[in-house]
Amino acid sequence: MASNDQVNETFAKAKSDFFKGLKDPKLRSQLQSVTTIDGIWAFVNQLQHEQSQNKRLLGLNRIRPFVERLGEYAGVIEVFTQVKPDVIALIWGPIKLLLQISSNLVKSFDAILEVMKTLGPVLPMFSQLTRLFETNDRMKYVLSLFFEDILDFYQVSLNFFNLGSWKVLFEALWPAHRAKIEVIAQNIEKHSRLMCDEIMIADVLQAAAERKVAYKHYEAARASKEDQDFYSMETYIRPPIYDLDFDRIRLSRCEGTGTWLQQDTGFEQWLQDGEESPQVFWLQGIPGAGKTYLASGIVEHTRQLGHSLFAFLSYRQDLQSHLSVFHSLIFQLAHQDRHLRTALCHKIMSSAKDMKRDLKGDTKFAIDTFAELLEAAGLTYITVDGLDELSEPVQRTILQQVLDVLKRCQNVKLCVSSRRVDTINRFLKDAAVIVRVDQNNSRCIEGYASYRIQEWLGGSGFDDDACTEIRQLLGPLAEKAKGMFLYAKIIIESIEMLPDVESIREQLEVLPEGLDEAYERILKRLLKLPSGVLKQSKRILSWIACSPVEITRREMEQALIIHPGNETIAQVRSTLNTLQLCGPLVEVKDEWLLFVHFTVKEYLLRRQHDSLLSEGEALLDISATCLTYLSSRMFDLDATDDTVQTNLISGAYRLLNFASSQWAECLRLCVRHFRTESPTELLELLQQFHARSTNSEYDWGMDTNSTYWALQPLKDLPEACDLVSRALDFRRSLRGSYDWRSDEGSVLRRLSETREG
Template structure:
């Protein structure tokens, strides 16, 4: 037992460390009357505002502390400790008084503490010098101070009122533990004086106090573990809820920072405008960094971000816009989502706010919620800087919306945040930011110096290739010429120096230096001239142009393998084979216009390069890439590929064939072509109509062939013109109007388009994702969904780490190429249906957002993000995995138990008369709970240990290791650590429990046989008759046998070492589906009934069930899929029960497996109930061991241990042949103990 004064001192020091210097000084001089005065002032103030709250709730606490102070003065003499148990109360009620909900929560907490606080005035004088009483005083001080310390942290956060209620919800478990500790100490010193009398001897008191301390220590350890698990779960749930991939922004930042040359851009932090922007005030909240294309704005932004990262207590958020944002009318949702995600990663404690205020109420993460969330997150930070680069890459309409959204959402007097916008000088942006402070990179001396430093470095690299061939002066002239013509554009310099690096002789180098282009447009034009040079073969020219077409006119950023496969298919090569696939070095044809981007993509070197290719006038007046030609070539490649992928349908190939084709890389274009082929064809046909072009014959042939994808068997000729259709064409209404003259294609396109549009409006709430995928394929009027579905299945097989059919190096290369973003969303209307996720887990989190679900209240639950389709399923889950834990036995109850055990031992030493021995079992039965098993005698305990040893000896090492791992997996970490520290092997405890149930079952069998032999009615074989009752000489024992007995088998809630609460028992198994008959613990007003209807005949829920939608019932997964449990547990697994889909099943084998599982589960449950010392060492028993209760008189243990399954005894008819299973070698004959085959 710890020293009381040391306990108080330690608690005081912990609190002191968490306080500010100001509060330490204030608390030391605060008296209890100051708290009363503060309460009166608050009451007066609230009445003036007509917002008075019931302050009397705190009165019991203050009265209790006043009495407590008088008792603990002995321990606190000469120390400042005492004032710190009430001073924090004054501070916190003053801070919370202006926030009604927070003040109310705080008052409730103080009221709970006041009611749990021992009333020391009753026993203070009596036990004033009692060491145990002083120990309790110290523990109470420590507990109260712990509450103050944790509550104080809530009030010290910036904008604490925003986070308080969310954090308070998470604090509830810890607060309940604090109250529970106080209540335990209250039981020791208050209300039950008789409890003290019963434990008047010091040894017992010390034992009880040590038990309280140990219980408190274990509870604290478990709470800390659970809190950490809860924090992680909330963090991951919040990241998933926000639903943005901020990792792409990190990759963009790293890629752009890699372009920075050492020693450049460092001046930006010294610019006066930047210094003012960095200051922690509300001045100059927006700064605009502007410059011409290629001036190095993106690299400059990354330098600013890195600088901000090194400033302590400052948060930096950033977003690099790209051409994907150009297709969004308002990219604000994505950008605000990234800002929120970056703040959350920097401060994981914010997950509590997101979880409790947004996720649990079931709110979406749309723009409306982000407008509320982001300001809250910013207000909680000391100060934040936000950097947005490339806003000019967004659409014209999106630019203005985004600027307004950022300023209205991220700026404000309480937010302490500022924004840096980086862009070209676009008219829309200039109208919004023209009057804001700005940093202009055009004609900037610092930029010129950086360019000179960069050019000198690059020219030195070029010079190293011509050592001794050219004079150094030539390279100096080239460097000077490049600097003079750069005009402040880093990108131009980069393009030119890369061109110089491609010169392999002095003449070419001098020629290149003499003809330097002026500006970026000339630089781009010069690169394109090289691509179309007449000296280049037509095949190479065509290949280069097709690469640029795919990159500039695709509907999303493409992966490397998608561009390679798309370019490989053209007019003269309409199918993809191993010998027609292109190597990635083909991209060198278009460098330096393009470069490899993040996540296995290829991107333009700059946004202006794509603009030039598509919009700028090139040579004869038109753009280099004409949209009609690009959509023709891309659309043709997609259609031609899809015609070859018809073999992916299950009726046309086997799974092994599909996996082999995909492994060879012949179907990498599937996801893009399947989703966007029609869009490219329609865009091309629109140009055909507008420009009155002729449709190429080769395209019409492939369009005719693709009609085979129609399930309706469309026979219409895609080339057949329909004048009536053209007459009714309305381009502004019918998106497919340009296809009307081709009736077959128009019909197929209409059906596919209508189907995909309908998916967006369909309610998938009550469908599991596996059902969604199957229903999507089944309801699609074409075979496109089916082909894509089977491609995805085969792809995920290849990406599975356990798949090893092909060579390791080949699989590694395949996964490196296709693994990134391979797990596509299975809702095909989603934009992530073609650009997926890196892992199965990321996809599952994303898909959960498509469904409106009932979510588990426990954020730490593994299925929290998945949710449930109905309230009944949620209630079933909560009942199975999150049951309410019964209150622990009070200290008074523990004391009475100690006294009762001691008295029973004393009585057992006195010989009993025949009358006493005959009556005692009846009284013992009456005192036991109904249905409880009789206590075990030492002889029975010793026998159970022998049986357990037999089990252990019979089991192989492999069996024991597997069983031990299974048991440890079912224990919580705290218990596992406790068993390990005390040297307890859970496997031994399990075998001891199993031995007990075996003995009871065998005794029931022997008793039944004896009763049959005497002409007596045997008791139900499903009930085990208590041993104590049978040992009795009571002639009314048979009447007592009619009392409800505990069911030993078929009830996973029942332990092997005694009865559980009768309210949890199911005397009638058929009543388990009726909530009114399941006992009070199972009744929930919100719960919908659910039915367990399984082939095993057991209606108990084992926590691992599967749903049959056909008949709205549940079955045990292990009964239907014993060898495939993991796959059957997946959400997308399709299941139909045995009644709806009859199939041959070995029902006896299923029954045995279910019974064995119940035995194991019960053994696991009882491990938690086992004493932390060897089993049966100190077993209490109900009465003296007289000759009438001689255990050997009624039960033949020798025959039990030496039982022979081949006995001629009729009772052996219930036995089965021995098996190799370790629990059958002991010789137990009831069928449920047979091995599970």
């Protein structure tokens, strides 16, 4: 026989679980304002009167069956289980609170009324079942199940209205919560079937367990479906991912970098949330001042204050459109907030029309989507670094769009980290708090230089006197840097390569004036290398400067042993040491060969005096190397399996992905550079490649337009010109087509992943 104390324990536990599940603990005090059904009707009448004055009558009578059934339930448990008044209060208090909160928005108010209307008939008519409660004590446990169901409904609804974004994203977020309530309604129906004389305690326990399982199963199924939709959409859009760049920059940041910025008044004001706080912060500085490292610190700091989105842009990135930057920001935001992810999936995937294509290619739609998510997200910081390294049209479009978003979303803050270039200055000079990095970072440079020098000298093998002299020679370095971290880095890495104190003394007696002079000294040292080594050095610098995409160390190792016109490709037998061949101008990051800074490329191609590099020669070499490689006997159709296996093991195919995906683009750039007349050697190699690659059985289908690709200089080789044009057409279709696609990723991405591997 069930005692009232035992039954009351189940009610008390349900109450405790309900409070634990509320996302906002402050709601507890508001759930006791109404404790009777009369209090509910009084509030409903008051609300009805207010709505009639505002001409917003929404039919509050819809909730009458629900309230009346709850009234019967409250009377039954009060009589037969003798529950405490605070339990009864939990039946009525949440109704008033839900009606109060939801009435702020017509759609939400109507939705809550409709749910209550639906739940009313599902609840049993408890007043007609009093005989069961009088004769069967086990029925008291069934009553506790209904209490749990009722509290489940209240908890789901109150937690929904606790979301800061519910008003903005109601139509996107409510369906998932409405579906949860449907699961609760199904549980109520199951529990209603337990209202009979034959009920056993085991049946009640099983029903309680099934209630939890049903709820968890729904949550898991919904989350799984949502994840599938989200990742399918992300795969289709393929937004740039800047996380690896951010992590690399963060880990290489010297301790103490940016301490001065955290104490800057303008920066502190920008960080604050409020209407009086500025929305835009411009971290401005000369090349090499360390802006990117400071930007990474800002990202880290703002993560503690709200949502933090970022884009680390670079001249090295093949940025085809401003839209890709916004795609990245949209998906970063969706990854940070499950509810925003739900809203994004609902907007894109749940309509009759599949909107993925619009998100990918329609600027207005993408920006509107981004703004909607931001408006619901709360305080959000966006950090954009390296905007000045992009073309002026892309700079202009990105700034126009993001500043328009800021006008719509007062909760969003923007930090731009860049040089002072005309396009950016026109947009930000009157809109932003501006802080000059190079005028504030001298102590940070001193700390960086001291750390690097100590680290180097500690393992250099120089005696104490030599170390003391070197430190003295480097004493003026921080001042000479004039706000440029890069200058200090280049000087230190330059002398680290020198073998003795005399050479170091010679280099440091007069420090170079600025980056260009520092680069010039490095090139002069390279020009003293033996001719064979110098040739390799020039070739590496040329490829990094002029290749249409980044190249890996392993690809470069093979490119160096290919001699244009030679069908036989030698085997790679050595590892590339870029420090010996290129000095500190080049760094290897995750196997990719990169200039240490974009100013290196600008200097080599535009400003250096010794003409070490020629853009035309570089493009010709890259094109000729690709054509020679693809025309080599390695790719003969009659090659045996043993030959292919030997080539694989020896690494002979390491340049294949680069050459096969980039040969046509390299050739286009080369033809464009030489304009009217292409070099004879290039034309001969193209003819040879065309002869070896022609497939007479293949139907090309659609025509191609070589004029579009400016291939007129190849007009004397019409068939070869047609081959180049079709290869370029295919590359463009992979980049721009929204119809030809695979949810597993594009061919271009697979090629990129293969090259990285």
